[in-house]
Every structure is written in structure tokens, then in C-alpha cells.
Amino acid sequence: MTYFIETYGCQMNKAESSALELIFRERGWLPAVSSDAADADLVLINTCSVRATAENRAWGRIDLYAAAKRDRAAEGVRRLAIVVTGCMAERMKREIKVRQPAVDFVVGTFQKQAFGLVLDAVEQSAGGGRLALDDIDESPAFVFARSYYEPGSFRSFVPIMHGCDNFCSYCIVPHIRGREVSRRPSAILSELASLEETGVREITLLGQNVNSYRWKAEAGAQGPDGADLGFPGLLRLIASSIRERGIGGLRWVRFLTSHPKDLSDEVIRVLAEDPLYCKHVHLCVQSGSDAVLKAMNRRYTRGDYLSLVGRMRSAIPGLSLSTDILVGFPGETEEDLGLTLDLMRSVGYSYSYMYHYNPREGTPAASMPGRIAEQVKRERLTRVIELQKGLTADLMRSRLGSIEEVLVEGPSRRKKTELLARTQRDEMVVFPAAASRVGSFVTVRLASLSGNTFKAEEVAG
Ligand code: SF4
The missing domain is CATH 3.40.50.12160 (Methylthiotransferase, N-terminal domain)
Structure with missing residues (x-):
């Protein structure tokens, strides 16, 4: 079959x-x-x-x-x-x-x-019989998806929590995926161990709102399941279990997606202190205007966000940030858009996922007054995209000459003699090397640019 x-x-x-x-x-x-x-x-x-x-x-x-x-x-x-x-x-x-x-x-x-x-x-039913199944359970409990390791790949995504309690006014996710559920710490640790044994080098911890991971101690449980655990505690637990195993294969850990209101100073400390955690965070902002953030029910202000970015940047040298930006939200004015563009410049995102608002049936924003005309939304989105292109290009140019460790993912699609790799900051790099280096960490110098990809040369680590 x-x-x-x-x-x-x-x-x-x-x-x-x-x-x-x-x-x-x-x-x-x-x-x-x-x-x-x-x-x-x-x-x-x-x-x-x-x-x-x-x-x-x-x-x-x-x-x-x-x-x-x-x-x-x-x-x-x-x-x-x-x-x-x-x-x-x-x-x-x-x-x-x-x-x-x-x-x-x-x-x-x-x-x-x-x-x-x-x-x-x-x-x-394969032999031609009737394709039938009695109704499946209408109200089952959520079961965490296991991560999957594709042979030949060195990166894997591990779900650690599911659902969202934030109810941003434009978002359907909490209505569909339900309230937050955190995964059992022992299940996360054992999955990481088996992924490392299979050859995985980089893990992304996954959740709709990953920083709000919260495990409640289970009565009578032994080990990590028997104690309360928040997200920074989980990060420390993961790091110590990887070190205890001492295999040395799994060397980079990331997490997705971070809500600014839940990214605590303790998480910043872990990122700053532990080399296992990649110095790149996707920190969704959505808008740079307090009025729009309030209407979106994001529960932080422009000032809160910029202060968080300031604390992260001073604690974690070389940190790169990416984000999501939503333009054309009901009631958004030219001035609001200007605040978003200004915030993008202040933060200097390495990349952004940018989109314009479309009403989603079943969400509070769908019935908000002040709808923005399609043409205006598209024009605003174009301005945001153009700005981001410029920011990305400037940032990449400023990185030329840097020495970086990269994880080699496979052969480059364009040139058979080159390999495709990624930095901790999630930047794409190609460099000439033998296929036997696939899956290893290599030190390179970022030499030139080809679009949004660095061309690099290997240097002694
Ligand atoms: S946008 Fe993200 S944080 Fe907001 S409700 Fe949707 S999933 Fe939750």
C-alpha cells in the first residue's frame, strides 16, 4: 500500500x-x-x-x-x-x-x-470491499505527535506543548487547537535521546506558544514528571540530560514560537549562558503601534517589546531576531503603519514573515469596524516587505568576513561541488566541500553574497 x-x-x-x-x-x-x-x-x-x-x-x-x-x-x-x-x-x-x-x-x-x-x-477495503469505519471518538484527549527523523536529515522538530490560551483577536488557533497542554518532561527527554542516537544534530522545540510550557507535578511520578516545571526549567533539564549522555551529537537547540509576554528574564539567562541554545529567536511582534496591539489583544506594548529586545541584546551578544508582521488590521492608520516600520528599523530583524490581515470567521477581529481596503492593505504590505528586504541585505553585508560554525545539511541544489549549510542564526551558507561533510559542524568564513545566501570558505576550526 x-x-x-x-x-x-x-x-x-x-x-x-x-x-x-x-x-x-x-x-x-x-x-x-x-x-x-x-x-x-x-x-x-x-x-x-x-x-x-x-x-x-x-x-x-x-x-x-x-x-x-x-x-x-x-x-x-x-x-x-x-x-x-x-x-x-x-x-x-x-x-x-x-x-x-x-x-x-x-x-x-x-x-x-x-x-x-x-x-x-x-x-x-483494498481488495474492493466497502471502505467503512464506525464513527471515531468525538471527544478524545489530545495525543502529542512524535517527532520524526527523516534518514539523511540532521534537524528534527519536537513538539513540547500544544494549543494556545492567548486568544489574539485575529487568530483562529485557540478556537481550533484548544487550550494549552504541555507535554510530559520524561517523554520529551526520551525522544531527544533517541533522536540523538539516530544522528540528529539540531532540535527545534515546538509549540504554538512555546514559552508558556508548564508541567504540573504528577502525583506519585518519579523523576522529572514528579516536579513542577516551567519553560526555563525545561531548557535546563534538556541541556543537562544531553550533557549527561555525553554523545556530543546533538549540539544545537532552538524553539518556536515565542510570545513576547512569556519570554522571561530566566529564559534570557539560559540562552545567554548555555552554548547549546542557538542565538536566534523568532519573536513575533505583529505591529509597532500600541493601539493596534491592544485591538489585536497581544497583551504587550511597543515599549514592553523594545525593552525585552534591549534586555535580550545586552545579555546575548550576536543575537539575531526574526518576527511576524501583520499589516492592515481593522482601524490601522498610516501613523500606526509608520510605527511598525520604525520598530522594524529599531530592532533590525534578520527576516520577517509578513502578511496582510484577512478576516477569519469565528474570531473577534472579523466583526471589528474600520476595515482597510484591499488595495491599501496590499500597498502597506509592499512597503513592509521592501523595508525588510533592505534590513536583511544590510545585516547580511555587515556579516561578511565573520567566522561561523555551520551545520551541513546536504549538497547545494545549484552546484554539485558545493554543500548547503546553516548558521546558528538560521542563515543559509554554501561552500565547496566533499559530500562526506554532510551532517557535520564546520567552521567557515562568510566571504560573499548570492541573494540571501552566503558563499563561504572553510577555515580551520
Ligand atoms: S497568534 Fe499565536 S499567540 Fe496569538 S492566539 Fe494565535 S497562536 Fe496564540
């Missing part, structure tokens, strides 16, 4: 797709060879609901596979099972099957543990 997975949206979805892929492989399924899923028995579409455009894209793919399924039925060739999972599945549930009856299964975020039953049903 063969599967084909399409994943949309955030890193959490990617980690969850990886975990589902592991289930396929454990059951002996093979990945489809054809890039259009023509040889697949099952297509899994892991969807994102964060913006209406993301849902529209997923509908386009679902409808495309529905047509392929009808064609196969008409030709009497192998059956195609269509499974929809992710945030759209959680948000719309059975409505998906009503709108597109060719969809066989809708598996919500909280129903991942039922995925084995879905595969049982598909396997049993």
Missing part, C-alpha cells in the same frame, strides 16, 4: 505529518513515487485554517483528488482513499464530507490516535 502526504501551514503541522508518516511506515506502507500521487492508495491532506486563503488552497487540492478518484473509479483501476486532517478538519469536522463526499475520512487534531483505525479500514 502507498501513501501521499500534502502538508500546509505551520511547523506543528509538519511535525504532525511526520508523526503520521511514521505510522504509515511502521505498518509497511510505502511513500508514493509519483509526484502527483498517481500511484497512491491513500492521499492525506494536512490542512491549515489560519487564513481563508490557506483553506481555499486545501479545497483546491481536495477537489483535485476527488476528480482523480472519480477517474480511477470510471477506469476500474486502484481505489484512492482521501483523508483530511489538521486545523480545517478540526474546524469543519463532518461539513467537509458534506461539501466534498469523495473525502473518506476527516481526522481532527484531537483524533490522531484513531489514525490506525483509518488505515485498518483502508487496508481492509
